[in-house]
Amino acid sequence: xxxxxxxxxxxxxxxxxxxxxxxxxxxxxxxxxxxxxxxxxxxxxxxxxxxxxxxxxxxxxxxxxxxxxxxxxxxxxxxxxxxxxxxxxxxxxxxxxxxxxxxxxxxxxxxxxxxxxxxxxxxxxxxxxxxxxxxxxxxxxxxxxxxxxxxxxxxxxxxxxxxxxxxxxxxxxxxxxxxxxxxxxxxxxxxxxxxxxxxxxxxxxxxxxxxxxxxxxxxxxxxxxxxxxxxxxxxxxxxxxxxxxxxxxxxxxxxxxxxxxxxxxxxxxxxxxxxxxxxxxxxxxxxxxxxxxxxxxxxxxxxxxxxxxxxxxxxxxxxxxxxxxxxxxxxxxxxxxxxxxxxxxxxxxxxxxxxxxxxxxxxxxxxxxxxxxxxxxxxxxxxxxxxxxxxxxxxxxxxxxxxxxxxxxxxxxxxxxxxxxxxxxx
RNA sequence: GGAGAGGUGGCUGAGUGGUCGAAAGCGUCGGUUUGCUAAACCGAUGUACGGGUUAAACCGUACCGCAGGUUCGAAUCCUGUCCUCUCCGCCA
Numbered sequence: 001x002x003x004x005x006x007x008x009x010x011x012x013x014x015x016x017x018x019x020x021x022x023x024x025x026x027x028x029x030x031x032x033x034x035x036x037x038x039x040x041x042x043x044x045x046x047x048x049x050x051x052x053x054x055x056x057x058x059x060x061x062x063x064x065x066x067x068x069x070x071x072x073x074x075x076x077x078x079x080x081x082x083x084x085x086x087x088x089x090x091x092x093x094x095x096x097x098x099x100x101x102x103x104x105x106x107x108x109x110x111x112x113x114x115x116x117x118x119x120x121x122x123x124x125x126x127x128x129x130x131x132x133x134x135x136x137x138x139x140x141x142x143x144x145x146x147x148x149x150x151x152x153x154x155x156x157x158x159x160x161x162x163x164x165x166x167x168x169x170x171x172x173x174x175x176x177x178x179x180x181x182x183x184x185x186x187x188x189x190x191x192x193x194x195x196x197x198x199x200x201x202x203x204x205x206x207x208x209x210x211x212x213x214x215x216x217x218x219x220x221x222x223x224x225x226x227x228x229x230x231x232x233x234x235x236x237x238x239x240x241x242x243x244x245x246x247x248x249x250x251x252x253x254x255x256x257x258x259x260x261x262x263x264x265x266x267x268x269x270x271x272x273x274x275x276x277x278x279x280x281x282x283x284x285x286x287x288x289x290x291x292x293x294x295x296x297x298x299x300x301x302x303x304x305x306x307x308x309x310x311x312x313x314x315x316x317x318x319x320x321x322x323x324x325x326x327x328x329x330x331x332x333x334x335x336x337x338x339x340x341x342x343x344x345x346x347x348x349x350x351x352x353x354x355x356x357x358x359x360x361x362x363x364x365x366x367x368x369x370x371x372x373x374x375x376x377x378x379x380x381x382x383x384x385x386x387x388x389x390x391x392x393x394x395x396x397x398x399x400x401x402x403x404x405x406x407x408x409x410x411x412x413x414x415x416x417x418x419x420x421x422x423x424x425x426x
Numbered sequence: 427g428g429a430g431a432g433g434u435g436g437c438u439g440a441g442u443g444g445u446c447g448a449a450a451g452c453g454u455c456g457g458u459u460u461g462c463u464a465a466a467c468c469g470a471u472g473u474a475c476g477g478g479u480u481a482a483a484c485c486g487u488a489c490c491g492c493a494g495g496u497u498c499g500a501a502u503c504c505u506g507u508c509c510u511c512u513c514c515g516c517c518a
Contacts, residue, residue: 042476045487052487055499059444066498073498242473368473373455377473 001363002101004094008034014101020322021102022113030097037090044087047080103360106294106331110321117321121333124308124315128338128346129400137341138398139272142168144406145424147398148273160262160270160277164394167423171397171410172280172390174417176255179282179307179388183253186303188284193233193254196224201236204365206328206357215260230254231384234285239365242377248369249288249296253387256281272395274342274349279391286383287367290359293381294331297356300385301333304352307388310413313396314338316348329355337392341399351392354385 054073142148147168153161209216217226320332336348359379368377406425
């Protein structure tokens with residue numbers, strides 16, 4: 001959420017940003033309503049002040065004078081209530097508009113309406129490998145080596161669910177442990193977060209659980225949702241808090257399951273593990289001072305690169321275009337890793353995403369910091385980044401490390417955790 | 427899941443309808459005293475929004491977990507809700 005005063009004072013900037021983001025919002029209407037609300041608010045405050053005066057007078061008045069005064073005070077309070085109601089009504093309308101306004105965009109973010117405008121920034125250490133045989137995709141590999149059971153997942157739960165089996169289980173745990181080692185050595189506090197969160201927190205992070213195209217599973221008869229990412233729980237962890245500036249930056253990583261309905265996603269590249277309703281993810285999250293957040297985004301992106309470089313997976317880094325940023329992000333970098341089994345001759349597919357959300361989420365979640373020795377508080381900046389999404393990482397490992405005999409070489413970085421050099425063949 | 431107790435400022439904790447944004451203590455900051463430290467003493471010390479100022483000062487409104495209600499008036503009474511603690515039950 002953008003600051004309301006900022007919107008009113010920077011109408012053309014906000015409008016232009018909405019246009020770049022491909023979001024239609026009636027900013028003029030918001031400004032008009034806000035002007036009305038301010039007037040109504042002042043009037044309400046003034047009425048309330050007089051009513052308070054009366055209340056005090058009555059306390060000190062002689063008993064025989066009280067009834068007359070009460071009558072007047074009642075009338076005044078009724079006026080105040082009316083004025084307040086008008087104010088509240090305006091507030092609701094303003095908020096409804098305000099919540100749909102996306103964050104500002106980084107001046108260097110490529111401007112464009114969708115992912116076609118995304119800009120490739122660089123590539124990883126490893127180039128895509130030349131196969132001297134026709135590489136299989138992870139679904140075939142998973143089946144041949146008895147590593148992934150999609151049929152069983154469908155039978156028990158439905159399409160988009162799966163069982164990991166045998167060495168795939170070790171591989172998944174090894175990837176988590178490998179990534180955790182890197183993040184802990186970088187000073188992240190590791191956590192395992194709840195997989196459910198209050199709707200209020202989801203909204204604060206920028207999700208709309210009850211929207212028409214929602215990605216979110218809601219638990220019936222509760223205000224809880226299954227989280228689509230630990231970004232939700234990690235951000236929510238500090239909601240409503242005031243943090244001492246000396247504690248910043250706070251770097252957390254969280255392991256959680258991620259649940260996504262993938263409504264409207266049918267027909268897209270959905271084969272196998274690429275787009276599933278449940279997966280596990282290690283997520284990075286940071287709360288920073290405003291002046292630190294841009295550097296933190298580079299740092300997060302650098303860590304994502306390091307993880308995939310050390311895994312030996314080829315990838316490219318993409319600077320996300322304004323129209324593809326989503327509401328909360330000010331700037332976003334994605335890693336797209338090489339998936340040899342994807343498409344006809346292999347394709348890059350998104351494996352991580354890191355965003356600087358500046359104060360957009362902090363304002364909604366009311367996460368502030370206080371500078372020592374200074375009056376007042378400011379909103380913190382929040383950043384999130386995928387350290388590793390296990391389902392998609394699994395695709396890249398299986399497909400990139402497959403061998404002619406049908407076996408999978410275990411990446412060197414994972415061998416200590418997997419306890420094997422090779423998986424299969426069977 | 428059942429029964430009970432409770433949520434007050436950075437912390438401890440008083441406050442059961444009016445003069446309470448809130449006693450007292452601790453902490454923190456500034457000052458005095460002091461050869462230094464300690465102690466003592468004096469003063470200051472919440473947040474948000476709005477007004478005001480070059481900037482302050484200052485003024486107004488709201489906030490005693492959160493949301494409602496009663497009342498001229500609510501930290502205080504009522505309802506709901508969230509959270510914490512104790513006991514019981516169940517359970518990995």
